[in-house]
Amino acid sequence: MSEGRKNRRQKQDKKKLVLPFVSADKKRQKPKKNETNRKSTTKTKKPKGPGLSKVTKISIAVLTLMVIAVIAGGVFFLKQYGQVITTAVDAGQQQAKSIQESDFKQFRPTTILDVNGNTLKELKTQERDYLSYKDIDPLVSEALISIEDRRFYEHHGVDTQGLITVGLNAALGRGVRGASTITQQLVKNIYLTPEVSISRKVEEMVMAQALEQKFSKEQILEYYLNNVYFGNGAYGINAASRVYFGKSINDTTLLEKAVLVGITNNPGMYDPVSNKENAMKRGKTILNEMLNQGYITNADFEKATNDDFTASIHSEALDNDLGDNEIALAVDSATKILMEQQDFRFQYQFDSAEEEERYNQEYLDAYNKVYQRILSGGYEIQTKIDPTIHQQMQDILTRVMESWPNMDPEKNIYSKQAAMTVIDNATGSVVASIGGRGEEGNTYNRAFLSYRQPGSAIKPLVSYAPAYGRGLLETSTVSDDRPNNNYPNNIYMGSRGNLTLRNALAMSSNVVAYKLAMDNQAELQEPVYQPLAQMQFTGLDVADDNPIIAVGGMTYGATTQEMASGIATLVNQGNYRMPTNIQSIKRKDNDQEIFNLNDSPQRKVYSEDAAYLTLDTMKAVHQDEDGTATDTNLAHNQYWAIKTGTTDEAKDLWTVGATPHYTVAVWAGDDTPQPQDNASVGKATRQIFQEAMDLLNEGKEDVDFQMPASVTNQDGQLVTRSSQAKQVLATRQSALAATTQNIDGLAKTKANELIAEKLNSPTVSEASSFSTQLLADRIQTLSQFELIVTDNQDNWKTFDQYAQQVWALVQNVEPAGGTLSNQYTSVYRNKEAQYAQEKAALTADVDRINNDIKTTEDQSKQLDQQIEDLKKELNIRSSGSSGSSSSRTTPSSSSEAEEGD
Incomplete structure (x- = not known):
């Protein structure tokens, strides 16, 4: 065994020995009292002094403020998200009950059957590319741990430091991203949608801890490396190695291994074919972490960082051709069905371009994950x-x-x-x-x-x-x-x-x-x-x-x-x-x-x-x-x-x-x-x-x-319940308005007849002989004129005609203006304002009728829905009583307004 490999194994074994918990269901053993603080059996005298220095006081004050801030943040977090967390914990525990090894190792191919039960296609990727932990070069898992989860062997699915970070970020309004362990990432890849929320993060943490109770660290690494997405249709690191480098992962160089592990952070950004510069930079970052954490020697690091790689797409590495149109549709439909069962929230309308962009990325991530599960096998x-x-x-x-x-x-x-x-x-x-x-x-x-x-x-x-x-x-x-x-x-x-x-x-x-x-x-x-x-x-x-x-x-x-x-x-x-x-x-x-x-x-x-x-x-x-x-x-x-x-x-x-x-x-x-x-x-x-x-x-x-039943044929014309309701409402509204207008109009007409008689009564022909009292009486009579403003009657012109006659008399008596002129102007302006107000009220009545029509129509829609719900309920009850039961691509064109047929 090489010196570097020996050091790596010793470091890994050492990490296994210092786990703080023996198992997730056992409490940590407290140290015995006589074993505490055995650094020295001799007491050391404290130096006497004038008290705490100014710097120390400031440090203590800052530390105190930080503690208060953390406590306040925690209180805020619980108050804000307490119920959400409780619900998410319950959901995570419920999902955890169904976790099983076959979720990660689907060696039975997915079979697609036609309408007659005949096999149209078998889909499988893991049968050829799946590698057990013992068969994967240790450098691969070490590269993964160094960049994604350096405390992997020390936690039980959730990194405590990461949990604190997430809590503080949420309390400060910075979102809930980050601090996911390898186990959490595996849970998210297999079981959860990519939704970013407190509830989803808590659910993920609960399931991660359950996963670590059921499986060893080595199994978790194995499942992760064989299921994570590496871009270009490659799921699992062995499949990715074949796609990008045309060889097994164990036959790649140290640099190529680091480059492949780096892809998982962002398959598009770190694609070794289309973004080689980014992929190389990410790979060297991983190599540096491996050196710092003792997984590789200086010699290994120098050789790898001076190395180069050539990547290209080897399409023949993946053998799940979905060229058949019907099969492609079946896999697409199955993917969306399983996404929905994983509570992915499909969205078809958006309030902003930013919301649409965010959703599209979440959709793509969730789709790729479920799509791979189907290709990997395990479904009929x-x-x-x-x-x-x-x-x-x-x-x-x-x-x-x-x-x-x-x-x-x-x-x-x-x-x-x-x-x-x-x-x-x-x-x-x-x-x-x-x-x-x-x-x-x-x-x-x-x-x-x-x-x-x-x-x-x-x-x-x-x-x-x-x-x-x-x-x-x-x-x-x-x-x-x-x-x-x-x-x-x-x-x-x-x-x-x-x-x-x-x-x-x-x-x-x-x-x-x-x-x-x-x-x-x-x-x-x-x-x-x-x-x-x-x-x-x-x-x-x-x-x-x-x-x-x-x-x-x-x-x-x-x-x-x-x-x-x-x-x-x-x-x-x-x-x-x-x-x-x-x-x-x-x-x-x-x-x-x-x-x-x-x-x-x-x-x-x-x-x-x-x-x-x-x-x-x-x-x-x-x-x-x-x-x-x-x-x-x-x-x-x-x-x-x-x-x-x-x-x-x-x-x-x-x-x-x-x-x-x-x-x-x-x-x-x-x-x-x-x-x-x-x-x-x-x-x-x-x-x-x-x-x-x-x-x-x-x-x-x-x-x-x-x-x-809501449609009838009346004299060759199809009439609907919606149209009848609208017509009946409009007729009733019109009849009511017409009746009201007629009564009001008759009363006002009679009153105006009396006023007209008075205004047209015999008088002295010369306006100059009018007395002030007589003209004041005419102005008062004019003020009593009743305006009629309806959809079919408007007597403003009649009023205005009488008003002009009176005004002519007033001007002859008071050519330079005076008390009579002021009285007349006041009456005329009041009538003018009244007329404008009644015209506006008429318009408002028309709008109100239209709104009433819409309300009736909405009520009709609600009635239709209630009828449908009752039908469904009756069907369900009927079925129950009988005892029967049964178990985005790139847009092809921009917006084009149509000028054709």
Whole structure:
């Protein structure tokens, strides 16, 4: 054994011997009294002096203040976070009960099964790359300990000094980061989401201590080194060594080992391929720590720091190819399901760009962690994948797109691409996810990974369904005129005047969709994109709270999977279901089912009548003579909905729609957005939609979408409960206002008749002969005039006419002004102020009526929800009584306001 290695072993053995605790459940032994302070048996006399020096007094004062500050901080901490800590401790203890070795060593491959139970894919990484502690060069764990947790062998999962630091930081408002031990990091990597909070930190600490009770220090090091993420898809240090250096970790140099260990702090910043300078600096920092802590000799240090390394990506080192579109979707869905079970808080709308950036990083960290667990093995994923249907859908898309044979010379795939998602409306599951044209090497699944501007295809979800929820009907009219240049242009570059909502969607009026979105935002008092956020559209941005998204002008865009799930929500009477091709997930180590699609909750996004009216309106897109899809016909269905979409310069082309049985969303365009020929590429999306629907619906019953009880057909017009409630309220409010105005108006008219008689009574023709008393009487009579201000009557002009007559008389008597002039001016100004006040009150009444209408509509929505809740409760009770039970990618384009259909 070399001298350096011998020193390292002695230091490690020494650290093991001086552990302050024998085990976590045994108390520390206090020293016996006769063994305390045995430094000397001879008493030493204290030197006499005048007392404490000034410096000593200052030191004691400072120390006292520090102690008081620590105590005050502790009191504040407990007061502020006491209940949070208690809850977190309970949660950590509960989670700790389920900790087992198989959580870290999944040698059973993850198996993905098709709809018939046949194995589609086995995923495994640890079987080849996993190394036990005794098989890993000790330098690796020593490098890790030196930089991440120098007191690793002295604590029991939690570093006391680190705990104090965290407490003080929290009390001082500096957050709760830092001071994590290797054991805590392992807990966070395997069991917890990357959320930064007091509760999560406490939960992490509780579980770390439980982990150290169950496993030895060597096992913890082994689990950590085999599970931590090293970037570029490599989990575990042996896999990382193969990816970056093309060899096992035990065959690397000391510098390469240090560089690899350094990656774990920040895989992007310390990537040895793309950021070699940072990686080298971090590696030398670790080497310096290893020297200072006695793990390596000066000679080892000098040799390693003078060494160099060459890193590159060896992609063949990882053998879990997820090129198959359906399998890629299954693993992605399983990852998100397990993230949710780990209490990751998914977020789809943000108050600021900073909040969005922070969330995106937390999401990426959590996603990568869970994704690796699935790849490492241990799960059985039962899917709804039907290889036959998938191949049929792929064949349709591939064949229709054959008209564009040009290849991208860099990627060696077709320049013009397409994607399609198919959802079974009976279950809400994805039965086909077609991510490209199917050529060799084209493994990127655009169906759920690629955000594209949706154009007019988004109108039913953002503009029309919310408008119908407000009580509008298909026959409601909206002007197609552009009030100013802030409004988008129509594809026909003009106005068609007042359009019914049915006509407007058929011809895809951008102005009407924009106006509806504005009204939805104002009346519902919620973001324009609220329905999309409820349906988990992942490409939403802070800037998307803008009516322009109603014509497709989103910051990032949407995927075909999101668009399909949105239309499927309409078919499912406004209830959103998570789009996935997974039926169930089991853990192989205990055969426990941890997810079943049948138990997945649904979320109410639109009212039943709003959803139905939207689908009925979408029928006009292929039924009306000026609809944008009149060239599309289905062979087996007469009841179906469709919407086309075209963005600025036709860079993205869409066709989305549904029959009662299936929903299909199709996109076509270039991976890097380029102008397209709308006539040919747009027609291709409709052809793919048509052929897919014909194949899927063959043999299915030709039925209409289910009409809810809240919708009735009155003389050929569909009327909803929301519209009826709005109409009844408006009628009652108008009748009440009219009656009140009529009574008030009659009384005021009668009074004014009497005043008019007095003002028009025979008088001396010459104003100069009027007495002062007579004019004062006329002014007093004028003050008694009753103003009438209603929505259909206004007598201010009559009053003003009489007033001018009186003023003419006053001026003849008092040409230079005087008492009569002042009396007249006072009366006139009072009447003028009264008139302005009553006009303002009339406007306020109109606003109040509108607010009452909204309140009634909200109450109607609440009633709908209560009915739905009662239905669910009845279903649950019925099920219980019968005894049955069952166990982000880079955006493809910037915001583009739509000018197409």
